[in-house]
């Protein structure tokens with residue numbers, strides 16, 4: 001369980017998180033939604049200890065994250081923009097990350113599923129954006145940890161890779177993992193998410209299932225529900 005209490009974060013005069021209270025129980029897929037700049041990445045980076053909050057407390061599996069780092073070994077994180085040096089080859093990168101994490105890994109089945117065999121000897125700066133994203137997904141999923149945090153995982157993927165990604169995530173959920181995803185792809189959310197967390201103006205506007213959100217906003221689908229929220233008709 002991830003517990004967030006009274007979380008505040010301000011950048012300059014920009015109040016990004018305004019007293020977030022959130023409990024994320026284990027074993028489900030959570031979609032964090034909200035307009036551009038609403039603080040989704042800031043929230044997940046706070047959980048990861050990559051952003052230091054101004055106020056508030058976060059615990060992951062009972063451990064406070066402040067000034068700690070051991071808890072992070074329980075988390076697999078896919079960042080929105082992964083910046084690895086362009087002159088490293090894919091296989092070298094996989095070996096490097098394995099050496100750093102020192103955990104059992106299962107890269108072979110992911111290499112097959114994501115069809116990465118032809119690219120293993122290629123340097124990262126020679127890869128297309130979608131192939132780079134597949135490499136990032138492989139690095140995220142190859143370790144068997146209880147929490148997965150995925151910032152825009154569908155970015156640049158073709159339909160076949162998207163199907164593989166959804167399948168990989170479903171299998172992770174079946175094995176009891178907690179999966180937190182930020183995305184703007186509403187079809188992905190409708191298909192995959194057990195719970196939606198909607199951020200608006202630095203706070204949580206809604207947390208619950210898709211059907212609860214549709215009921216709350218009196219709309220027929222997620223696209224219209226979000227349009228209703230952002231136009232202020234349901235704040």
Ligand SMILES: Nc1ncnc2c1ncn2[C@@H]1O[C@H](COP(=O)(O)OP(=O)(O)OP(=O)(O)O)[C@@H](O)[C@H]1O
Nearest residue numbers: 011012014016034035036037038039040041042043
């Ligand atoms: N390191 C930083 N320094 C200054 N401002 C920042 C920093 N990181 C984020 N911000 C600002 O905080 C706000 C929230 O950014 P964040 O990336 O968390 O939003 P988001 O909901 O993930 O957006 P998007 O949907 O566009 O990815 C934005 O106004 C952004 O400019």
